[in-house]
Amino acid sequence: MTQDPLLSVQNVTTQFVTEEGIVRAVDDLSFDVHRGETLGLVGESGAGKSVAIRSIMRLISSPGEIVSGTITYKGHVILDRSQGPDGEVRDGEAMLSEAEMRSKIRGREIALIFQDPMESLNPVFTIGSQLREFIEINRDLSNAEAKAEAIELLREVGIPEAESRYHEYPHQFSGGMRQRVLIAMALACKPDLIIADEPTTALDVTVEGQILDLIEQLKTEYETSFIWVTHDMGVVAEICDRVNVMYLGELIEQAPVDELFHETKHPYTEALLRSIPKPHETTGEFDPIRGIMPDGMNAPSGCRFHPRCPDAREVCMSVHPDLREIDDGQNAACLKYDVFDADYDDSPPLVVDENGERVPAETVESVGGDD
Amino acid sequence: MLIGIATITFLLVNAMPGDPVRIMLGPGTDQATIDAVQSRYGLDQPLYERYFNYMAGVAQGDLGNSIHYNGVPVTEKILERLPVTLLLVASSFTLAISMAVPLGAIAARRQNKATDHVSRIIALIGVSTPSFWIGLMLIIVFAYQLNVFPSSGLIMPWAHPSDVPQAANRIEVLGSSLYHLVLPTITLGTLQTAAIMRIQRSSMLEVLNRDYITLAQAYGVSSRTVLRKHALRNAQLPVVTIIGIQLTTALGGAVLTETVFSINGMGTLIITAVESQDYPLIMGVTLFFGVIFVVGVLITDLLYAYLDPRITYGGGDH
Numbered sequence: 001m002t003q004d005p006l007l008s009v010q011n012v013t014t015q016f017v018t019e020e021g022i023v024r025a026v027d028d029l030s031f032d033v034h035r036g037e038t039l040g041l042v043g044e045s046g047a048g049k050s051v052a053i054r055s056i057m058r059l060i061s062s063p064g065e066i067v068s069g070t071i072t073y074k075g076h077v078i079l080d081r082s083q084g085p086d087g088e089v090r091d092g093e094a095m096l097s098e099a100e101m102r103s104k105i106r107g108r109e110i111a112l113i114f115q116d117p118m119e120s121l122n123p124v125f126t127i128g129s130q131l132r133e134f135i136e137i138n139r140d141l142s143n144a145e146a147k148a149e150a151i152e153l154l155r156e157v158g159i160p161e162a163e164s165r166y167h168e169y170p171h172q173f174s175g176g177m178r179q180r181v182l183i184a185m186a187l188a189c190k191p192d193l194i195i196a197d198e199p200t201t202a203l204d205v206t207v208e209g210q211i212l213d214l215i216e217q218l219k220t221e222y223e224t225s226f227i228w229v230t231h232d233m234g235v236v237a238e239i240c241d242r243v244n245v246m247y248l249g250e251l252i253e254q255a256p257v258d259e260l261f262h263e264t265k266h267p268y269t270e271a272l273l274r275s276i277p278k279p280h281e282t283t284g285e286f287d288p289i290r291g292i293m294p295d296g297m298n299a300p301s302g303c304r305f306h307p308r309c310p311d312a313r314e315v316c317m318s319v320h321p322d323l324r325e326i327d328d329g330q331n332a333a334c335l336k337y338d339v340f341d342a343d344y345d346d347s348p349p350l351v352v353d354e355n356g357e358r359v360p361a362e363t364v365e366s367v368g369g370d371d
Numbered sequence: 372m373l374i375g376i377a378t379i380t381f382l383l384v385n386a387m388p389g390d391p392v393r394i395m396l397g398p399g400t401d402q403a404t405i406d407a408v409q410s411r412y413g414l415d416q417p418l419y420e421r422y423f424n425y426m427a428g429v430a431q432g433d434l435g436n437s438i439h440y441n442g443v444p445v446t447e448k449i450l451e452r453l454p455v456t457l458l459l460v461a462s463s464f465t466l467a468i469s470m471a472v473p474l475g476a477i478a479a480r481r482q483n484k485a486t487d488h489v490s491r492i493i494a495l496i497g498v499s500t501p502s503f504w505i506g507l508m509l510i511i512v513f514a515y516q517l518n519v520f521p522s523s524g525l526i527m528p529w530a531h532p533s534d535v536p537q538a539a540n541r542i543e544v545l546g547s548s549l550y551h552l553v554l555p556t557i558t559l560g561t562l563q564t565a566a567i568m569r570i571q572r573s574s575m576l577e578v579l580n581r582d583y584i585t586l587a588q589a590y591g592v593s594s595r596t597v598l599r600k601h602a603l604r605n606a607q608l609p610v611v612t613i614i615g616i617q618l619t620t621a622l623g624g625a626v627l628t629e630t631v632f633s634i635n636g637m638g639t640l641i642i643t644a645v646e647s648q649d650y651p652l653i654m655g656v657t658l659f660f661g662v663i664f665v666v667g668v669l670i671t672d673l674l675y676a677y678l679d680p681r682i683t684y685g686g687g688d689h
């Protein structure tokens with residue numbers, strides 16, 4: 001794509017200061033979203049996906065802070081922040097103020113749909129009043145017009161008897177219906193980018209299918225771009241054009257969806273793909289990724305995936321790979337590729353210790369490596 | 372519910388050792404007089420008969436006659452004292468709610484900033500300091516040393532000017548009433564302010580982390596509206612419960628506060644009643660506290676239903 005990207009995220013780092021220490025939930029994240037495309041953002045729970053998208057909207061609140069990075073959207077500078085040597089953050093001149101974020105970006109240009117439809121609606125206000133409030137804030141409509149628009153939107157996302165359901169409270173809606181309401185909210189202000197944070201994980205499979213169909217239909221109708229956060233590779237295959245894979249706050253692979261599935265570059269992505277339960281297999285053959293993901297506080301040295309990586313070698317413990325182009329349009333952060341020039345081929349492989357973690361062979365006594 | 376309270380009070384009071392008539396008449400009174408007085412108050416009848424008579428009376432709003440106050444009906448005595456206590460409780464609640472709700476909410480907004488720390492320390496001191504001690508300190512400082520507020524008495528805002536010293540008209544009565552209310556209100560209100568503030572803060576903190584708050588922000592709702600409209604109403608649910616519970620503890624606090632400030636309210640009434648073992652009066656006042664408690668619970672429930680659409684009375688979804 002030669003055209004300027006719709007959204008450009010460059011080197012964004014977001015951290016949380018907790019009692020136990022500082023967690024870099026998002027570390028030096030860079031990616032683009034082009035017009036009309038659906039970008040998948042995948043990774044295990046705790047990878048930093050939600051923090052990443054909240055950072056794009058500048059919705060990180062204490063104890064979290066975006067410490068550096070640049071984000072531009074259609075020429076608006078959403079973020080331009082750098083951290084001086086003293087640790088103090090400085091914002092660039094052109095960066096939008098909080099008020100400008102509210103009046104120009106949030107809702108109007110970029111809309112969010114959250115993970116849990118049960119949690120995303122305010123329990124003490126009616127569906128209609130919540131939807132209407134968002135419409136009134138972002139579009140110059142009168143109260144009555146906003147109400148009519150809200151009912152129309154509810155109808156459009158497939159809520160039957162929209163007129164009477166307008167007056168009902170969230171607890172009177174099923175999960176799928178609430179998710180439709182959230183989609184109606186996202187559509188309300190005709191944004192050019194919708195960021196959906198695992199919008200279907202809380203739903204059962206049939207409802208999920210219906211919601212995905214609805215999204216496909218709206219995509220063709222409005223030509224909206226999407227960032228679709230999920231840890232479901234099946235959903236990725238179904239709706240995404242390109243995919244970003246995240247591990248412990250970092251992007252470790254970027255690829256068009258076909259290449260991601262068929263010419264997988266990063267060992268973590270391979271593990272993720274293997275972990276998809278296939279319908280014709282019994283659950284016994286389900287292959288979860290070995291080991292648990294460490295938390296952001298104790299991120300492993302070198303390549304953060306090395307304790308769990310089947311291809312790990314000693315060099316992976318000390319050298320931290322950045323994201324580099326491996327193939328046309330396909331980037332990965334893995335030392336086994338020649339572009340890294342890291343002596344991977346001559347480095348001794350790591351073996352599995354009694355905790356299931358990969359360590360240098362000499363640290364494991366006697367018969368190393370189980371199964 | 373109320374029948375239960377009445378029954379328990381009746382049994383407890385009658386299980387108390389001692390004889391109110393002997394206390395009232397003093398030692399050395401001859402048996403004939405004692406018998407006469409006892410039969411006047413029905414104390415010579417067997418327990419079960421007294422119980423049924425009492426319950427029948429309660430049902431008709433008759434709580435019997437006070438022994439200590441020479442046969443004045445208990446209801447009359449209570450109605451005379453009740454407004455004083457209600458005024459005290461109401462003013463301390465007004466103080467508590469008007470301070471605690473905004474302070475708690477602001478503390479939550481500025482979590483871990485200076486405002487938050489200061490308010491948390493104040494709240495901690497507030498809940499852990501006994502109210503009689505606060506009362507005594509206030510009297511020493513503001514009444515005796517600085518001489519700015521009176522140390523005793525309470526004037527009802529609706530009292531007649533001729534009954535109030537140095538008050539020529541209704542406005543001055545009101546002023547004098549407020550003037551007398553200041554120290555007792557602070558004494559009684561501190562604990563409530565602190566307790567409500569703590570709950571307000573933690574409840575607000577919890578709500579501010581909910582997805583629907585982030586969602587509202589993500590759609591460009593201003594942080595002020597998010598706080599006042601989207602968060603506050605949800606955060607008030609646990610606070611309402613605490614306010615309901617505080618109503619009961621406030622009655623206990625009122626007993627102490629009234630004693631410290633020599634105010635003739637329900638608190639001093641029940642102390643007099645217990646000291647003189649005035650059975651009917653003790654039962655009457657206790658029953659009344661019970662009623663207030665039940666009313667408190669009822670108000671809490673109604674408020675809850677108003678704030679939270681998920682709760683409907685009469686069952687079923689509407």
Ligand SMILES: Nc1ncnc2c1ncn2[C@@H]1O[C@H](COP(=O)(O)OP(=O)(O)OP(=O)(O)O)[C@@H](O)[C@H]1O
Nearest residue numbers: 016018023025044045046047048049050051052296
């Ligand atoms: N409020 C917070 N306080 C402290 N740490 C936080 C906070 N929010 C997020 N984090 C840190 O950021 C990490 C990433 O969290 P995030 O919610 O972005 O994960 P995720 O990829 O969205 O996971 P999931 O699939 O479960 O939604 C967490 O593991 C945690 O360490």
Ligand code: SF4
Nearest residue numbers: 303306309316334335
């Ligand atoms: S760099 Fe090494 S440890 Fe990391 S993914 Fe590649 S092979 Fe595995």
Ligand SMILES: [Mg+2]
Nearest residue numbers: 049050115197
């Ligand atoms: Mg998430």
